[in-house]
Amino acid sequence: MSKCRACGEPAVIDLARHNANFCADHFIRLCLRQMTRAIDDFSMFSREDRILVAVSGGKDSLALWDMLIMEGYHAAGLYIGLGIGEYSDESGRLVRQFASERGLTLHEIDLRAEHGFDIPTAAKATRRVPCSACGLAKRHLFDSAAREHGYDVLVTGHNLDDEAAVLFGNTLRWDVEYLRRQAPVLAASGGFGRKAKPLVRLTEREMAAWCVIRGIDYVVEECPMALGNRHLAYKESLAGLESRSPGVTASFFLGFLERMAPILDAGVDHDDPVACRQCGAPTSAVDESCAFCRLVSTAAAHEPVPVRLVLDRRRRKAFDEQWGTTTMETT
Numbered sequence: 178m179s180k181c182r183a184c185g186e187p188a189v190i191d192l193a194r195h196n197a198n199f200c201a202d203h204f205i206r207l208c209l210r211q212m213t214r215a216i217d218d219f220s221m222f223s224r225e226d227r228i229l230v231a232v233s234g235g236k237d238s239l240a241l242w243d244m245l246i247m248e249g250y251h252a253a254g255l256y257i258g259l260g261i262g263e264y265s266d267e268s269g270r271l272v273r274q275f276a277s278e279r280g281l282t283l284h285e286i287d288l289r290a291e292h293g294f295d296i297p298t299a300a301k302a303t304r305r306v307p308c309s310a311c312g313l314a315k316r317h318l319f320d321s322a323a324r325e326h327g328y329d330v331l332v333t334g335h336n337l338d339d340e341a342a343v344l345f346g347n348t349l350r351w352d353v354e355y356l357r358r359q360a361p362v363l364a365a366s367g368g369f370g371r372k373a374k375p376l377v378r379l380t381e382r383e384m385a386a387w388c389v390i391r392g393i394d395y396v397v398e399e400c401p402m403a404l405g406n407r408h409l410a411y412k413e414s415l416a417g418l419e420s421r422s423p424g425v426t427a428s429f430f431l432g433f434l435e436r437m438a439p440i441l442d443a444g445v446d447h448d449d450p451v452a453c454r455q456c457g458a459p460t461s462a463v464d465e466s467c468a469f470c471r472l473v474s475t476a477a478a479h480e481p482v483p484v485r486l487v488l489d490r491r492r493r494k495a496f497d498e499q500w501g502t503t504t505m506e507t508t
């Protein structure tokens with residue numbers, strides 16, 4: 178049996194990228210160290226700040242919330258019910274269970290109940306991929322909830338694999354503007370609050386192991402709407418490289434942060450935002466409603482679309498992209 182590198186006791190996990198094995202206790206310490214290093218290196222927030230964690234019910238955001246509390250930060254949760262069928266029902270249940278077992282503050286927003294639409298309907302109504310409507314809604318609601326409840330910073334559970342996949346995509350397209358915005362902390366600017374990603378030094382597998390070791394129940398399934406999305410394809414490509422050369426994902430992303438620091442833009446450019454005439458949120462759309470209010474008016478006017486219909490369409494599209502045929506009939 179392999180032994181923990183730090184204490185010699187039996188190990189519970191092997192971390193190829195560190196070329197070492199760890200017992201549960203030393204693995205927990207390693208994760209906390211990696212998180213606090215990211216927080217300190219990028220001056221994300223202090224122990225006095227009030228932190229709002231965007232929790233989805235997945236392993237990363239729940240592990241992040243758990244780690245922040247363990248390290249003595251003041252962190253509350255924010256959960257958005259996206260209306261994605263059973264996936265949302267289950268994720269909401271697990272987030273509520275996590276918060277109530279630990280006596281933590283959880284804010285909740287239900288898209289259908291409060292704004293009259295859900296993500297499958299928004300995708301159909303706007304004829305865009307679900308993740309595009311979902312990302313827009315989440316950004317707006319995260320910002321407005323942090324502002325409304327007076328939090329100093331909003332944090333998300335994006336991990337090293339997520340960020341490396343985004344970097345990979347941005348590099349393949351040489352999208353310099355997006356590359357500049359991959360700093361793990363974005364300062365408050367133009368009415369938008371500060372945002373940070375404290376898990377950028379930790380991998381997906383490490384976060385899954387954290388949840389297992391700490392006994393945290395999380396939604397194991399990916400969001401069904403992610404099917405066929407380009408981000409997943411980038412992740413899979415990197416996972417293939419990582420299995421051959423352990424550590425390559427970390428050196429790709431962390432090396433980017435280190436060496437490209439001069440080009441990273443920690444502030445978001447919002448030239449003189451104005452207040453949305455419907456909801457009052459900052460927007461660059463002069464004399465108009467913000468993008469979220471426009472989404473609400475299109476999506477809420479559409480009759481509710483069952484998740485199944487959107488999924489059928491996406492499954493078909495993923496098949497076509499992979500196999501190049503469009504002649505199959507679906508039932």
Ligand code: SF4
Nearest residue numbers: 307308311400402403
């Ligand atoms: S995969 Fe897409 S639709 Fe699902 S939660 Fe993420 S952004 Fe939203």
Ligand SMILES: [Zn+2]
Nearest residue numbers: 181184200203
């Ligand atoms: Zn040990």
Ligand SMILES: [Zn+2]
Nearest residue numbers: 453456467470
């Ligand atoms: Zn608005």
